[in-house]
Amino acid sequence: MSGNSWRKTALVMSVLAVCGICGCENRSSGDEDRTEYIYGDSIEEDHGGGLLGIRLGVPDSCDLTFDTGHSKLSEISLLDDDIQVANVDRAYTVSFDRMRMDTSRIQDMVESVFDKNQGIYCRDDGDENMTKEEIQKEIDLIEVYRQQALEEGQQDVAEIYESDIAETKRRMKEAPDSYTPVREYTTNKIYIGQHDGEQYSLWISGDDTADASGRVSIVYEPAGDQEQKYLADVEDAVMTETAGQNYFGGDIEDQENKCGIDENTAEHEAQAFLDRMGISGMAKCGSQAVVRSWLDSGFEIIKAEKNGYMFEFGIQIGGVDTAYIDPTGVDNLKNKNGYVMYEGDRISVCVDDSGVFNVRAILSTDTDSFVREKVDLLSWEDMVNKADDNIAEYYEKYPTDYSEVRFNNVKFMYVPCIQDGENLVYIPAWVLTQSENNDISEEHGTYDNIVQLVYINAVDGSCVDIIETAKCLETWYGTDPETGAGTKTISK
Known part of the structure; x- marks a missing residue:
């Protein structure tokens, strides 16, 4: 995968994180029918055995201390005053395949979002394949930054921007004049087309070679003059950004949403868009208002307004979330050879009066491949007794720089693991995390930063080997031990 593709994939994951990713919520009774249809179980199912949490003897809260064994830790503890277990009655192991892309599937995706009668165009991914028009927009933006640096007396910074402009102009000489009409549908391309009279782009990253499967990144966003129309409304604005309301914290909370459609209508549009793209097996995980902000050349927000809705979708199994976790702050899930990236599948869809205008997706699981098998679970007490030894052994194998591990959250979820050395399976697990609050900025919201993570x-x-599973899932990002530079995802 090209460096540009890696940057875009990182952007997708960061946007999904900032959008306020959360656990899939319990839905209204009208939505439970859809859960029954997709997963075969309703969220409030009861087959005579009592809800899972009650049957397993799960307490509302816990204050536990585990044996440290030979881990060299002085303490391993779990303190949680609100243990989270979905209101379900059964549990499963679910074998699955990784997402697979082929030319037919890519073509269906592309043609589902564009008007074929208006033509569909494309170019290869990568800065080296940008068109003259795209490069000129880049030059114009760098020039804004250069002028800003000069106004602030930062001559050295302005000279750096001037050098960037010169280098970008050199690329202009060899750049194509325009996108070319699409002739074949492959990954790692940017597709351009019309939808309801507006121009949009669709970027699909992944491996479409024979017998290949793995992670797929998707970005759908405006590619015409939409931003210029917005910029014309606000003096001194040089760019616009959209993000979920959660990113802005209380600054925007009391503002009225200017979107002309209600949230329920917008949700149906978001779901219909995913259905057209052939993306199935995803349940709504949360929603929030979309905030569009106008920024000046110093990246300061001039204006911000609510206008639309953002919906997050994730995978559930029988009404229980599959894990979508950022482990990049966990020190024992990284080493000189690489680190574990985001685990899980997540989609963010933004909708306003014009319809769906922005989609970010990270997909690694083929939900159509699911094969479920009902399983019995350890009681809470038996699980804790097993974990007393197994957590210490896990930290003996994967040492942490922390002297104490103090988990402050436990949640019942499905997590991926490897069985029989090669088979990928979602298993029911107790996800233990230790989080520390990190402010993204002084103005914006606070988000949990996970520093310790164990799947029981x-x-x-037993404890799931997260690193070995990540290598199989292609969520392990390899790095050069000499330079630290990214190489590629290691897979089986």
Whole structure:
């Protein structure tokens, strides 16, 4: 994958994180029918055995201390005053395949979002394949930054921007004049087309070679003059950004949403868009207002307004979330050879009066491949007894720089693991995390930063090997031990 593709993939993941990713919420009774349809179980199912949390003896809260064994830790503890277990009655192991892309699937995706009668165009991914028009927009923006630096007396910074402009102009000489009409549908391309009279782009990253499967990144966004129309409304604005309301914290909370459609209508549009793209098996995880902000050349927000809705979708199994976790702050999930990236599948869809205008997706699971098998779980007490030894052994294998591990959250979820050395399976697990609050900025909201992470298999009490699973899932990002530079995702 090209460096540009890696940057875009990182952008997708960061946007999904900032958008306020959360656990899939319990839905209204009208939405439970959809859960029944997709997963075969309703969220409030009860088959005579009592809800899972009650049957397993899960307490509302816990204050536990585990054996440290040979881990060299002085303490391993778990303190949680609100243990989270979905209101379900059954649990499963679910075998699955990784997402697979082929030319037919890519073509269906592309043609589902564009008007074929208006033509569909494309170019290869990568800065080296940008058109003259795209490069000129880049030059214009760099020039704004250069002028800003000069006004602030930062001559050295202005000279750096001037050098960037010169280098970008050199690329202009060899750049194509325009996108070319699409002839074949492959990944790592940017597709351009019309939808309801406006121009949009669709970027699909992944491996479409024979017998290949893995992670797929998707970005759908405006590619015409939409931004210029917005910029014309606000003096001194040089760019616009959209983000979820959660990113802005209380600054925007009381503002009225200017979107002309209600949230329920917008949600149906978001779901219909995913259905057209052939993306199935995803449940709504949360929603919030979309905020569009106008920024000046110093990246200061001049204006911000609510206008639309953002919906997050993730995978559920029988009404229980699959894990979508950022482990990049966990020190024992990284080493000189690489680190574990985001685990899980997540989609963010933004909708306003014009319809769906922005989609970010990270997909690694083929939900159509699911094969479920009902399993019995350890009681809470038995799980804790097993974990007493197994957590210490896990930290002996994967040492942390922390002297104490103090988990402050436990949640019942499905997590991926490897069985029989090669088979990928979602298993029910107790996800233990230690989080520390990190402010993104002084103006914006606070988000949990996970610094310790352990998955305890709810069937047998063992600890899932997150690193080995990540290598199989292609969520392990390899780095050069000499330079630290990214190489590629290691897979089986």
